Amino acid sequence: MNGTGEGRGMAADGPEAREFVAALVRAGAPSAAGPAGLAVPEAAAERVIAVARRLALRAAPEERPRPESGLLGVATALVVDEHPSAPVWSAAERQLLAGWVAVLIEHRGEDGVRELLGALAEG
Numbered sequence: 001m002n003g004t005g006e007g008r009g010m011a012a013d014g015p016e017a018r019e020f021v022a023a024l025v026r027a028g029a030p031s032a033a034g035p036a037g038l039a040v041p042e043a044a045a046e047r048v049i050a051v052a053r054r055l056a057l058r059a060a061p062e063e064r065p066r067p068e069s070g071l072l073g074v075a076t077a078l079v080v081d082e083h084p085s086a087p088v089w090s091a092a093e094r095q096l097l098a099g100w101v102a103v104l105i106e107h108r109g110e111d112g113v114r115e116l117l118g119a120l121a122e123g
Contacts, residue, residue: 040120045093052100059107067102075101
């Protein structure tokens with residue numbers, strides 16, 4: 001509670017929320033068996049990487065963006081690992097995709113992830 005009697009929460013896109021999610025990722029929760037968490041069709045890694053790269057380059061202010069290192073874990077845990085095709089992708093493909101998703105998260109936040117999911121869902 002703050003001094004006005006209203007609860008004070010974390011801003012969804014603020015640094016506290018990012019740190020909270022990064023801490024969860026660092027804790028290394030094991031992957032659970034079961035259906036993927038993203039409602040997108042299965043796809044080859046090359047296609048998913050190409051879509052993420054296109055969106056990230058459009059969002060980033062520089063030609064060769066480098067995301068904050070903490071965002072790589074967030075991108076991996078919340079997007080890459082949740083794709084229905086992720087189990088058949090190579091480690092290198094997963095890492096490359098995580099980098100582009102991290103750039104997208106850094107510059108567009110949740111909107112960037114939603115845009116990516118929408119583009120992937122369109123096929």
